[in-house]
Amino acid sequence: DYERLGFAVTPGGEHADGLTRNALVLFEDGTYFELVSFIDPEDPTDNVWGWREFVPREGLIDFCAASDDLDSEVTELRSLGFEVDGPDDGGRRLPDGAEISWRSARIRQEGRLLPFLIEDLTPRGLRVPGGAAARHPNGATGVSRLGISTPDAEKAAGSLAALVGATDDTEASVRLGACVLSPAQGAGTTTQGPSAAELVCEEPGISRELDPVLAHGVGILLRSK
Secondary structure: OOOOOOOOOOEEEEEEEOOOOEEEEEEOOEEEEEEEEEEOOOOOOOOOHHHHHOOOOOOOOOOOOEEHHHHHHHHHHHOOOOOOOEEEEEEEOOOOOEEOOOOOOEOOOOOOOOOOEEEOOOOOHOOOOOOHHHHHOEEEEEEEEEEEEEHHHHHHHHHHHHHHHHOOOOOOOOEEEOOOEEEEEOOOOOOEEEEEEEEEEOOOOEEEEEEOOOOOOOOOEEEEE
């Protein structure tokens, strides 16, 4: 379905926990979509991220941020008052049999307002390849904005600002790398987490929403620079 939306999709492999497998939609700016499914949807075993609470819903479930020094960043987050689980070891077997590994940490929170953090132990290019894998027929080159649903946009903006070390927490949106995180308070919203993504497109004059049925519930806007 994502190929039908105009994306090049790269097979990822099976995760080391034996519960999930993935495929990747890679972008030239280094960001990516991770398409994840349970190997056995009927297996009651939970995994470390508690994704079972979202099943059988599809759509945007979580998001992550890269770390170059996970230990120091976890220490810094704890000093700011965040409760953090980890770092924990993770890994995946690639389709060619190669093993890749990383460490990750999750900030304790209600919902998925804040990203989890990941630090590669093997070269990142093995986990997130570039080149031809990041070139898409629909012209998408990266994630420019991530919308985050929340019942309290002002509180969410403050938490995001603290996470990225912003000095001004009065802004409704904050920047994480090249991506803008935009909390939005919707009518009847009781949970919080990523809700929509805006992608940069090379082709001029483009502004269109991709078919949410083919996107499996993910709201994706493709827009020219």
